[in-house]
Amino acid sequence: MSKIALFGANGTIGSRVLDEALERGHEVTAVVRDPAKLTRTHPRLTVTTGDVLDPASVAAAAEGQDVLVSAVGGGDGPGHVATIEPSAKSLVAGLRKLGDAAPRLIAVGGAGSLRTPDGKQVWDAEGLPEFLLQIMHAHGDALDFYRTVSDVRWTNLSPAALIEPGERTGAYRTALDDLVAGEDGGSRISAEDYAVALLDEVERPRHIGERFTVGY
Numbered sequence: 001m002s003k004i005a006l007f008g009a010n011g012t013i014g015s016r017v018l019d020e021a022l023e024r025g026h027e028v029t030a031v032v033r034d035p036a037k038l039t040r041t042h043p044r045l046t047v048t049t050g051d052v053l054d055p056a057s058v059a060a061a062a063e064g065q066d067v068l069v070s071a072v073g074g075g076d077g078p079g080h081v082a083t084i085e086p087s088a089k090s091l092v093a094g095l096r097k098l099g100d101a102a103p104r105l106i107a108v109g110g111a112g113s114l115r116t117p118d119g120k121q122v123w124d125a126e127g128l129p130e131f132l133l134q135i136m137h138a139h140g141d142a143l144d145f146y147r148t149v150s151d152v153r154w155t156n157l158s159p160a161a162l163i164e165p166g167e168r169t170g171a172y173r174t175a176l177d178d179l180v181a182g183e184d185g186g187s188r189i190s191a192e193d194y195a196v197a198l199l200d201e202v203e204r205p206r207h208i209g210e211r212f213t214v215g216y
């Protein structure tokens with residue numbers, strides 16, 4: 001059993017991570033801006049207030065935990081720009097306050113920077129709308145930042161190109177920087193199976209200090 005603090009527990013991905021963690025017997029502290037929005041109750045769930053953009057709040061949430069998970073998002077393109085790279089910096093700054101006692105960090109990333117079979121990156125595809133490019137590059141900037149960090153145990157987990165609520169199959173494939181796609185070229189994962197992969201990484205750390213990705 002691990003003690004996990006989770007930012008973004010109200011979100012599409014974060015709520016699946018919360019369910020999967022509780023299902024596996026972990027103890028979860030959901031760190032939310034508005035506790036009234038989190039209606040889930042469970043004997044091993046604690047809800048506390050916090051802001052991922054405030055390093056003091058991150059440190060308070062992370063203290064005494066084994067793993068800190070961030071599944072935060074910023075809505076439209078500008079919202080992600082204001083949230084994603086700043087949250088990466090705040091998460092690392094907060095963990096640094098705890099020194100050697102800091103838990104490891106697993107942050108939900110983005111698919112935009114993943115390599116495609118033609119040698120390009122997902123965000124090079126033609127016709128992507130501006131808001132989506134902003135979101136993809138916000139995650140790319142956060143990943144570039146994480147890659148400069150060697151004193152905090154971070155992991156960045158990029159979803160497949162398409163992630164949406166669906167079935168929990170428990171089956172998935174992983175790669176480091178290459179997009180995981182099926183034989184039809186489609187790259188997808190359910191939010192439930194993404195959560196399975198994330199909790200597998202919690203329980204069996206294989207990607208400390210690197211990004212990996214998950215898809216079918």
Ligand SMILES: NC(=O)c1ccc[n+]([C@@H]2O[C@H](COP(=O)([O-])OP(=O)(O)OC[C@H]3O[C@@H](n4cnc5c(N)ncnc54)[C@H](OP(=O)(O)O)[C@@H]3O)[C@@H](O)[C@H]2O)c1
Nearest residue numbers: 008010011012013033051052053071072073110111160161
């Ligand atoms: N294919 C891909 O690459 C792909 C696809 C989908 C999502 N994603 C990424 O996955 C992440 C999660 O996506 P999602 O769809 O699950 O997002 P979501 O449903 O919009 O949820 C985002 C969560 O972040 C929380 N949050 C935002 N700012 C915060 C702050 N300052 N402090 C604390 N919590 C904060 C929100 O809390 P409130 O409830 O208080 O607002 C909410 O719970 C995003 O970064 C998104 O870009 C990637």
